[in-house]
Amino acid sequence: MDIWDLFDQAESESAAWAGEAARREADRLHMEVLRLEAKIDGLALVAQALWELVRQETGLKDADIARKIDEVDLRDGRRDGRLMGQPVSCSKCGRPTPARQRTCMYCGAPVNQATPLAPPLIR
Numbered sequence: 001m002d003i004w005d006l007f008d009q010a011e012s013e014s015a016a017w018a019g020e021a022a023r024r025e026a027d028r029l030h031m032e033v034l035r036l037e038a039k040i041d042g043l044a045l046v047a048q049a050l051w052e053l054v055r056q057e058t059g060l061k062d063a064d065i066a067r068k069i070d071e072v073d074l075r076d077g078r079r080d081g082r083l084m085g086q087p088v089s090c091s092k093c094g095r096p097t098p099a100r101q102r103t104c105m106y107c108g109a110p111v112n113q114a115t116p117l118a119p120p121l122i123r
Contacts, residue, residue, distance in 0.1 A: 088112060 051065060076084040085099025092109035101111050 054060060055062075055065075070079070072083065073079055073081060076082075076086060078084075087096035088099055088111060089095070090097050090104040090107060090109055090111060093104060093107040095104065095106045097104045097106075097111050103110055
């Protein structure tokens, strides 16, 4: 075996290890997708049950919930179908930080967590 054969063998082994690592990562991500899909299905079930109960008890119509969904969606200034909180000011450095961040991306200080389901702040 010459030097090139050894080099080729090492490259092949390295590629095999990288391939195996990529397969494990793909399997992990697949399981994460399945977990998130199950969570979404559960949340959709709860939302549907709550809406049916509210509609039954109050007489509200589908158009009422559609208007409310649009109102809530626009609270962050964008109609994008996502529930995003307004940026919060870091208590240490005062810079704006996304509401979902646990720490300030500028100074690392803990950020007061506002729940995304909290009512909008009255200004």
